[in-house]
Amino acid sequence: MLTRIPWLILALAGLTALALPAQPAPAADPILGRWTGTVGSPQGEQAEIGFEFRSDGQGGLTFRFHFPAMFLHGVEVGAPVKADGTGRYTTPFFDTRFRLEEDRLTGTFTAAELPLALTRGGDFPPRPPRAVHPPAPAALWRYRLGVGTWAPPVAADGVVYVGGGDGRFHAVRTADGIAAWVWRGRTPIDGRATLDDTSVYFLDTSFHLVALDRMTGALRWRLPLHNEFLAGGSAPANPTFNHRAATPLLHDGTLYVGSSDGGFYAVNPDTGTVRWRHEAGAPVYSGAGLVDADTLLYGTMDGSIVQLDLRTRRELLRLHTGGGVVTTPLVVADRIVAGSRDYQLHAFHRDGRPAWRFSAWFSWIESTPVLRDGLLYLGGSDFARVSAIDPVTGQSRWSTVVHGMSWGSPLVTERHVFAGTVNQNLAGTMIDHEAGLVKLDRATGAIRWRLILPKAPAGRFSGYAGGPVLVGGKVVVAGLDGFLSAYPEG
Numbered sequence: 001m002l003t004r005i006p007w008l009i010l011a012l013a014g015l016t017a018l019a020l021p022a023q024p025a026p027a028a029d030p031i032l033g034r035w036t037g038t039v040g041s042p043q044g045e046q047a048e049i050g051f052e053f054r055s056d057g058q059g060g061l062t063f064r065f066h067f068p069a070m071f072l073h074g075v076e077v078g079a080p081v082k083a084d085g086t087g088r089y090t091t092p093f094f095d096t097r098f099r100l101e102e103d104r105l106t107g108t109f110t111a112a113e114l115p116l117a118l119t120r121g122g123d124f125p126p127r128p129p130r131a132v133h134p135p136a137p138a139a140l141w142r143y144r145l146g147v148g149t150w151a152p153p154v155a156a157d158g159v160v161y162v163g164g165g166d167g168r169f170h171a172v173r174t175a176d177g178i179a180a181w182v183w184r185g186r187t188p189i190d191g192r193a194t195l196d197d198t199s200v201y202f203l204d205t206s207f208h209l210v211a212l213d214r215m216t217g218a219l220r221w222r223l224p225l226h227n228e229f230l231a232g233g234s235a236p237a238n239p240t241f242n243h244r245a246a247t248p249l250l251h252d253g254t255l256y257v258g259s260s261d262g263g264f265y266a267v268n269p270d271t272g273t274v275r276w277r278h279e280a281g282a283p284v285y286s287g288a289g290l291v292d293a294d295t296l297l298y299g300t301m302d303g304s305i306v307q308l309d310l311r312t313r314r315e316l317l318r319l320h321t322g323g324g325v326v327t328t329p330l331v332v333a334d335r336i337v338a339g340s341r342d343y344q345l346h347a348f349h350r351d352g353r354p355a356w357r358f359s360a361w362f363s364w365i366e367s368t369p370v371l372r373d374g375l376l377y378l379g380g381s382d383f384a385r386v387s388a389i390d391p392v393t394g395q396s397r398w399s400t401v402v403h404g405m406s407w408g409s410p411l412v413t414e415r416h417v418f419a420g421t422v423n424q425n426l427a428g429t430m431i432d433h434e435a436g437l438v439k440l441d442r443a444t445g446a447i448r449w450r451l452i453l454p455k456a457p458a459g460r461f462s463g464y465a466g467g468p469v470l471v472g473g474k475v476v477v478a479g480l481d482g483f484l485s486a487y488p489e490g
Contacts, residue, residue: 029053029061031081031089031098035105036066036122040115042344042357043394049109049116050074050124053081065093066124070361070382071431074124094362110362111322111342130403136437136451140474140486141177145170148480150190150243151202152408152466160471161200162478163189165243169202169210171217172484174471181217185210191245192287192466194255199269203245207259211272221272225259243465244326247287249296256310258284258298264308278313280306286338287328287368297336299325305338305348317352327368333391337376339365345378347394356394358387366407367467379406379419379467382431386410386419386440398445404433408467411475413489417442418475420464425456435463437477437487453481 036050050066052074061081066074079093089098089107098107098116105118145164153162159180163169167185172178185204193202199220200212211220248257248267254275255267260283266275286299294310301324307317323341330337335347335355345358345365360383367379369389375397376389386406387399404421411418416439423435435453440446456462464477474486 035118037118041359073127133447133450136449143177143484149478150465152192153469155469155471183217190243192247194248201248223272226261249288256288285326289330297329358394368409372412377410400445402438411468418468422463
């Protein structure tokens, strides 16, 4: 009998299994598959976009992404997609949200909530070959800075002034590319300097405001700009992309500059003493822009644009964007204009009402626009474009792909626009940028010539992070390769 019990149990189990209905396989998620359509921008542009949702093999969802406007053609993203069971889906990939209704997928893209409209099917065409442009002329001279520099140069009276990543500050003659003098500091210098007749002023990365004699390079004074609660200042989030410092503004006998301690300072340029400090509420890496003789604007890392009365030190206006403001705000065509890390160039009416937004899709606006003859000229980060924008409407007159991140302000001359570009060779980078220098036709945006520099070593950047400067018919740029280079303007 004992030998028959196991057989009996197995037989009964089999009968029970036959009696129970089969369990259905889990239903496939209805969002699976390829979806293509468009995403809209605030300026009315519609761009091709696509998502291909697939199982991650562990009960979840992931996707491939197709967005030719940002040079992405069917790339694997790896970001998770979360479903709430009611037809709504979210992914942390640029804060994207979807709503599935039968065979339509709608939603919003990025923190700017750009509208998505997609349908099932469609193709992900491969990336087309890059256009070939005339090569740049040979450099007229190259001056060894020693290490790479993120700071843009400034020029006056035949001399270019620029700080380096090793703390040295250089004054270089543009006629022959030979140093007039070099000051040896201790801290990297990532910001643009300001000049007057006798001195050079700049902020280093330890947030000391430094004044040098413009003729000799001798140290005049060095002022720490951080309060007792934040000794040494506070580093910004994501330091990989924050090689920057505020550019001092010299106005009516006072230097105005922000610091990482959340203070905005007024400093005596003769003595290096603080006249007053205004609490900004967040670190300040933006330069200051004048509204009129008694009012200025500056941006903060919490996304604010502050209008400050210099006589009373009272805030007249505090505008808000969705990301850190590291560009210098300016007033043009009765608009307050500033770029933000919420991927948009914002324009406000003087009373604070929004006027328009120019979207760079999911690209930070790091470039301070340059105003000339009624147009704004703007570089792009991952957007990889230089654009000419109407400051009244926010519409672009032209927008040219320059194949690299153009963080600095463009150099705008009578007939041309020059912009430096940067390549990043970082793990996880999806967009293949090129480093170099490009010359554009100012009227049409057509590329006249382009310099292409070698790709950066693994984990590093290459190219020209700061904007070019024109002096004596030469376009001068400071490079991440450790050289200051001059190219002919013509």
